[in-house]
């Protein structure tokens with residue numbers, strides 16, 4: 001049985017420092033994968049550990065399948081083993097002296113499932129994670145990726161109502177990581193399990209998550225589908241963290257529905273999408289993805305002179321540094337040819353849908 005997870009106004013204050021979690025609320029509907037994404041120290045692991053019952057929250061309510069498992073105000077704290085959870089961590093938590101099958105059958109033995117039934121479940125789950133041929137191998141004779149599959153198999157073999165995963169791919173080499181990332185989503189969707197997944201890797205979040213929650217400093221800044229997070233980031237931090245690394249400062253001089261005119265100084269003006277409620281006269285920052293700038297284009301409302309100041313050829317793509325309105329911006333062009341020479345004076349186009357204007361709250365807001 002797969003279950004809904006509800007987290008309401010979760011708070012965690014350790015004995016020292018600022019709150020690790022500062023009023024976080026979200027829900028994971030049954031069968032959905034929600035990924036908590038954010039930089040190191042933002043509170044995502046602590047949130048997951050509170051859901052697991054490994055950390056004691058100082059405020060808020062956590063419910064699994066409608067049952068309150070944590071509420072400090074009401075003195076409720078259900079221990080981890082009674083929460084019916086599966087957990088997968090960064091380190092391959094497998095028993096080295098056992099075979100793959102012995103590792104995976106362990107939780108079933110522990111739950112006193114009859115041997116025939118247990119073997120059937122183990123076979124089924126080993127097939128799901130692609131390890132059927134390795135059932136009788138000692139786990140120490142497996143690769144890192146295979147060991148993590150064993151850990152996953154062991155966490156889902158008893159079909160817990162909720163699966164918690166904390167950076168399960170981060171100890172794997174780059175190639176394996178990508179493979180298991182793609183497989184993981186297929187496996188989770190096949191089981192139909194509700195899952196909460198923690199990572200600092202935005203690519204992982206996009207591939208795996210039905211929804212992504214972006215965290216910073218103990219707060220949940222935005223939760224939405226990958227498409228919403230990528231195409232309508234709620235603030236400058238979310239935009240920046242998900243790859244819109246270029247910024248232009250200016251002043252909003254006119255509003256026109258969802259768009260506005262921004263003055264960049266020197267009389268230069270451009271159009272931007274207003275992703276926050278902004279007033280005319282407000283200082284704004286525009287966030288812009290490197291892949292959304294077109295070098296050598298003479299089209300569009302936002303067309304400016306620019307100079308190519310550096311380039312880094314990366315095989316399937318080239319990253320350019322350009323000088324635009326006195327700012328150094330990064331541009332990414334796909335393709336195996338580096339088309340623009342360093343020193344070229346050119347023009348660039350910035351599509352207004354890809355120029356996102358946010359309130360300028362000073363440098364500390366996006367660092």
Ligand SMILES: Nc1ncnc2c1ncn2[C@@H]1O[C@H](COP(=O)(O)OP(=O)(O)OP(=O)(O)O)[C@@H](O)[C@H]1O
Pocket residue numbers: 014015016017019020038039040041042043044045046047200
């Ligand atoms: N046991 C603890 N005692 C005191 N402070 C802690 C403890 N555990 C975590 N913290 C603090 O709580 C904050 C959130 O930590 P947390 O591990 O949840 O962040 P994170 O986003 O998961 O980071 P990472 O990706 O590095 O694991 C950090 O400031 C951290 O230093």
